[in-house]
Amino acid sequence: MNCDLPLCVVGAGPSGATAARLLAQSGCRRVILLEKCGWPRRKTCAGGLGPRAREWLDRQGLLKEASVAASRITSLRFTAPSGKSARLTMNREMAIVMPRDSLDAFLVSKAIAAGVDFRPSTEVTSVRQESGGVVVCTHGGDIEADAVVLAAGALNRAADKQPLRTGCAHSIMARFADFPHNPGEMEMIYSKNLSPYYAWLFPEPGGLVNVGLVAPSRRKGASLHDLFDDALENFFGWRPAGARQIGRRYGAPIRCPGRIGTVVDGRVLIAGESAGLVHCLTCEGIPYALESGELAASAIVRSITGGSRLDPLALRWYQRAVERRFWLPVTMSALYRWFVASPAFPPAAHLGTSPMFERFSAFVLAKA
Numbered sequence: 001m002n003c004d005l006p007l008c009v010v011g012a013g014p015s016g017a018t019a020a021r022l023l024a025q026s027g028c029r030r031v032i033l034l035e036k037c038g039w040p041r042r043k044t045c046a047g048g049l050g051p052r053a054r055e056w057l058d059r060q061g062l063l064k065e066a067s068v069a070a071s072r073i074t075s076l077r078f079t080a081p082s083g084k085s086a087r088l089t090m091n092r093e094m095a096i097v098m099p100r101d102s103l104d105a106f107l108v109s110k111a112i113a114a115g116v117d118f119r120p121s122t123e124v125t126s127v128r129q130e131s132g133g134v135v136v137c138t139h140g141g142d143i144e145a146d147a148v149v150l151a152a153g154a155l156n157r158a159a160d161k162q163p164l165r166t167g168c169a170h171s172i173m174a175r176f177a178d179f180p181h182n183p184g185e186m187e188m189i190y191s192k193n194l195s196p197y198y199a200w201l202f203p204e205p206g207g208l209v210n211v212g213l214v215a216p217s218r219r220k221g222a223s224l225h226d227l228f229d230d231a232l233e234n235f236f237g238w239r240p241a242g243a244r245q246i247g248r249r250y251g252a253p254i255r256c257p258g259r260i261g262t263v264v265d266g267r268v269l270i271a272g273e274s275a276g277l278v279h280c281l282t283c284e285g286i287p288y289a290l291e292s293g294e295l296a297a298s299a300i301v302r303s304i305t306g307g308s309r310l311d312p313l314a315l316r317w318y319q320r321a322v323e324r325r326f327w328l329p330v331t332m333s334a335l336y337r338w339f340v341a342s343p344a345f346p347p348a349a350h351l352g353t354s355p356m357f358e359r360f361s362a363f364v365l366a367k368a
């Protein structure tokens, strides 16, 4: 298909860069990708790409190239609220950690190579539907488009329909050098004061680590900085003592409502974290961002007939596709979050750290 209809994508994270690239690769010749920040930009994120994201990158033929800038993860150390730990090891790569500046620059470079017109430092201030099209307003002027993919992340002021308070968690993280750790091992620490969320240590390439935590937005008492100090002191023992923090700590909200809302509004499709597509317990949003960006591009391509006409009613396919793809994982993740917050979790997690369970998991993972 060759199509000269103007199409616009707002936000150059994994969802936006993917939607823009796949539209261009499908023959859409006028795809604009708008990003409010200068490029490359920093994004507060641990950059963990678990099996779902890895497999998606592999299917797209991107994993090998992406992995060059990533650290490979083969084991996970899980600490229960009781303080006891267990290690789950696989005899192959179970995840990769890719700093977000590298991941996002990589995905955007692929979009540019496919012919996308990428415009960094262009903030979208509003998105207005008109009969026959959408007007995307920026400080540099208005852009008319036949369809828009809104992929602006958690803080989505361009056209916010879902209030951020709903199902929102808060996070804080920092990067460190000289932080003793096992290369290839992710650490996840569950504790009562973060319940149902957790603290983590992810090894990055070059011997660095990122350390952070997620806490409920509606919590009493401690600030995120207090919780971070407490995590460094109590979760990692002697290890932070000789470590050197690189840059400052960064905080960010995470939009994880645990349900799928409206993702199609006329000619505007909402993708990634803007649509609340985030795992409620692990707070992973990259795999759902990649996949929803792909679905948004498919929805637009399906709604174009003859390369010159877009049927807005056909865009509704995207709502059904998102529900079909994400209803189960998002709902299950909301149930896990409920379970982890319940009094049943600490004893169950403690049991999970027993040597017998550790041996059983090692056996299962070896077969997986």
Ligand SMILES: Cc1cc2nc3c(=O)[nH]c(=O)nc-3n(C[C@H](O)[C@H](O)[C@H](O)COP(=O)(O)OP(=O)(O)OC[C@H]3O[C@@H](n4cnc5c(N)ncnc54)[C@H](O)[C@@H]3O)c2cc1C
Pocket (backbone or CB within 6 Å): 010, 011, 012, 013, 014, 015, 016, 034, 035, 036, 037, 041, 043, 044, 045, 046, 047, 048, 049, 122, 123, 124, 125, 151, 152, 153, 154, 155, 156, 157, 158, 171, 172, 173, 212, 252, 253, 254, 271, 272, 273, 274, 278, 283, 284, 285, 286, 287, 289
């Ligand atoms: C501390 C932390 C750790 C995390 N760790 C992980 C992890 O290890 N693994 C994982 O899978 N997920 C993780 N996540 C979640 C993950 O970062 C997000 O879910 C994911 O980035 C969502 O991708 P996205 O493309 O939807 O949005 P984003 O990556 O947020 O991209 C949105 C883009 O839109 C731009 N933008 C915003 N508003 C406008 C506007 N008005 N005009 C133009 N551009 C705009 C932003 O600048 C940004 O570049 C973490 C999140 C946090 C906060």
